[in-house]
Amino acid sequence: MLLAQVLLNGLLLGGLYALMALGLALVWGVLNIVNLSHGAFIMLGAYATYFLFTQAHLDPFLALPFAALALFVLGYAVQRGILNLVIRGPMFNTLLITFGLEVVITFLAQLFFSADFRTINPVYAGTNFDLGGLTVPQVQLMAFAIAIGLTLGLWAFLLHSRPGRSIRAVSQNLLAAQLYGIEPRRIYAVTFGLGTALAGVAGGLYGTVSQINPYIGTALTAKSFVIAIIGGLDNPLGVIVGGLFLGVAESLTALYIGPTYTDVASFGILVLVLIVKPTGLLGRTA
Amino acid sequence: MNAPLLTVKNLRAGYGEMQVLYDLSLDVHPAEIVALVGSNGAGKTTLLRALSHLLPWQGDVRFDGHSLQSLSPNRLFALGMVQVPEGRQLFDRMSVEENLLLGTLAGTARDALRRNLERCYGLFPILAKRRKQLAGNMSGGEQQMCAVARALMSGPRLVMIDEMSLGLAPVAVDALLDTLRLVRTQGVTVLLVEQDVHSALHVADRAYVMESGRIVREGPASELADDPEVQRAYLGL
Numbered sequence: 001m002l003l004a005q006v007l008l009n010g011l012l013l014g015g016l017y018a019l020m021a022l023g024l025a026l027v028w029g030v031l032n033i034v035n036l037s038h039g040a041f042i043m044l045g046a047y048a049t050y051f052l053f054t055q056a057h058l059d060p061f062l063a064l065p066f067a068a069l070a071l072f073v074l075g076y077a078v079q080r081g082i083l084n085l086v087i088r089g090p091m092f093n094t095l096l097i098t099f100g101l102e103v104v105i106t107f108l109a110q111l112f113f114s115a116d117f118r119t120i121n122p123v124y125a126g127t128n129f130d131l132g133g134l135t136v137p138q139v140q141l142m143a144f145a146i147a148i149g150l151t152l153g154l155w156a157f158l159l160h161s162r163p164g165r166s167i168r169a170v171s172q173n174l175l176a177a178q179l180y181g182i183e184p185r186r187i188y189a190v191t192f193g194l195g196t197a198l199a200g201v202a203g204g205l206y207g208t209v210s211q212i213n214p215y216i217g218t219a220l221t222a223k224s225f226v227i228a229i230i231g232g233l234d235n236p237l238g239v240i241v242g243g244l245f246l247g248v249a250e251s252l253t254a255l256y257i258g259p260t261y262t263d264v265a266s267f268g269i270l271v272l273v274l275i276v277k278p279t280g281l282l283g284r285t286a
Numbered sequence: 287m288n289a290p291l292l293t294v295k296n297l298r299a300g301y302g303e304m305q306v307l308y309d310l311s312l313d314v315h316p317a318e319i320v321a322l323v324g325s326n327g328a329g330k331t332t333l334l335r336a337l338s339h340l341l342p343w344q345g346d347v348r349f350d351g352h353s354l355q356s357l358s359p360n361r362l363f364a365l366g367m368v369q370v371p372e373g374r375q376l377f378d379r380m381s382v383e384e385n386l387l388l389g390t391l392a393g394t395a396r397d398a399l400r401r402n403l404e405r406c407y408g409l410f411p412i413l414a415k416r417r418k419q420l421a422g423n424m425s426g427g428e429q430q431m432c433a434v435a436r437a438l439m440s441g442p443r444l445v446m447i448d449e450m451s452l453g454l455a456p457v458a459v460d461a462l463l464d465t466l467r468l469v470r471t472q473g474v475t476v477l478l479v480e481q482d483v484h485s486a487l488h489v490a491d492r493a494y495v496m497e498s499g500r501i502v503r504e505g506p507a508s509e510l511a512d513d514p515e516v517q518r519a520y521l522g523l
Contacts, residue, residue, distance in 0.1 A: 162387075162392060165380075165384060165387065165388060166388070166392075168380065169377050169380075169388050172377045172378060172379055172380065173376070175340070176371065176375040176388075177388075178340070178359055179359065179371060180363060180388055180389055180436070181363035181364065181440075182388075183360055234379070
């Protein structure tokens, strides 16, 4: 029973991980930028949700669309104004500039939000229900459902809508996309905005299940990176599998080895995947 | 003869310091098939890249009266000037049908999309059979058909095709040339850029011969095919 409960907790956590990694994988796959500031955008999404909850008294789950919209606009502007300068540049330049962004955003967050730990605690925060002897925390379940729903939604968007197809076109063949009426600069900005919007929602959900402070970004970028490597960049479903896998692996590690070793497990898995199957468990990586 | 659909006057272009095209001029009239032939390195692909704004250039180029200098690639595509680039450049990890759909203008109505798809499948029945297959997994000939069909999806007025026959079996080249003849009767103008001088001159109405970034000969395709110098230089006769 304990094992089943731990597995359930791992899966619920994993859904959230998948959503965190989704934006990173999308941007990586289309813009060929490993966005080291991805976690900082997750952090901003968490604070946006926090302030909408505490100041505007909006239910945190209803605040998510606003957090997503704000982060989309921010991401679009950051891509247009800053990242466009290094697009198709050497990998080192993109790493350097996104690392710099991460530092600046974190510092500004510390300046404006202070370094205090905060939590988003709606009245139903402690509500659980029982499922055949297993305890299912309501907030975690809602976060999980939203995360999986958004990931599937993005998948459908990329596969079946015209803008989604244009995004894939730019990532697969830039020259042909340009010749057939697609403006790569616009696609890049929209894609980066989508990536940060997804980060924003992931951050809001993270804030409902965990404490937030300005420094949570770095570790979340690293975890997102691990998931993107495991799941590959081609397919949002790979990111779901990678996220669930990582969530379960961390939960099992916490149970059998100790909660301080969860990062050893996640990055150990990264190293193993890179050695054994560098193309990712499902399909292609960059 | 009608006013030309495409006029190129004194076009100069190159890569950085290296000039490739020198005061190049040519015309393409509506519903013509015009061949631009020349050996490797003559600057044929550079010309197409310049016309699609993938390279900076100077000169006076007009498409249907609009000066190209002020038109974005996007706008050119919307006006009906499309290119089938060298090496086909399909979206390899998408299905044939998705490749074709990406050849249409944004905002095309659903039933118009359907009609265009059916028209392209009519021109290339093999693509209808392969519609769900990934474009990158098809044979070279099928991929080239897919690339030409993608270019025709938007109902263009001018299709510029770069090295269509490169690496293809003769039977595939013949099938493609037949299709070009057919779409020409439907009002589509074709600029065929080819190293395969023999088949290009066979299908074209008029032709230009290019050497070292300049037009060195022009005239009706049949005359050029009989020109002893062209025969010696390009046809191996």
